[in-house]
Amino acid sequence: MISDWRSRACAKSLICLVILQVGCSTVPPRLQEATFSVTGKLSVRDTEGNHSARFRWAQAGEHYEIDVWGVLGQGRVRLSGEQNFMAISRGDETLAQGTPEDVMYGQLGWSLPVEVLRMWLMGNPHHRFDVANLSMGPEGYFTAFSQAGWQVELSRHGAFADPSIPKRIVAENEAYRIVVALSEVE
Secondary structure: OHHHHHHHHHHHHHHHHHHHHHHHHOOOOOOOOOEEEEEEEEEEEEOOEEEEEEEEEEEEOOEEEEEEEOHHHOOOEEEEEEOOEEEEEEOOEEEEEEOHHHHHHHHHOOOOOHHHHHHHHOOOOOOOOOEEEEEEOOOOOEEEEEEOOEEEEEEOOOOOOOOOOOOEEEEEOOOOEEEEEEEEEO
8 A cells, every 4th residue: 555655656756757847948047037238230131121220229127228220320219118019219209109010110111029039139039929949059058949930040159248148149030031140248
C-alpha cells in the first residue's frame, strides 16, 4: 500500500516537473515589461517604396515615446502612446492621434508594429502574442521566431552591456520588411 502511494506520488511529481519544464521553456528569460531607451536607424520597405529614418525609443512599462527624424534631423516627429493609442506631434503641435498603424501610415506613409516591436528590441518575443518557429542561438538568446503575422530575425547579440539585446532586428510580413539597427542602448 505504501509502495503504491510512493509510486503514484513519484509519478505525479515527475509529470509536474515535465509540465513545468515545458511551460517555462517558452517564457523569455528577461522581464516582460521593460523600461529602456534605444537609439538607431530603421528602414521600412513596402509596396510604396523604401523609407528610412533615425530614431530614439524610450519605453517605460506600457508607455513609449519614439522620436523619428530624417537626414540632418529633418522632419522630426514624436510618436507617443500606449498599446492601441498613439499621438504624433511636431514640437507642441499634435498632428494626429488614434491607432498606431493609422496614425503612422497617415502621417509618415509607413507603419511599425509598435506593440510587439518594443519587446523585439530587447531580444524577446512579446508575451501577449502566440509564438511559433522559435529558434535560439548557442548562448541561449532568441534568434528567430514568428509572431503576430511577422517573421522575425534577431542577430548580432553581444554588442551591448546586456548581451541578450540584438543589434539588428529584421521583421517581415506580407506588406512590410522592417530592418532596425540599434546603435545605443540605455
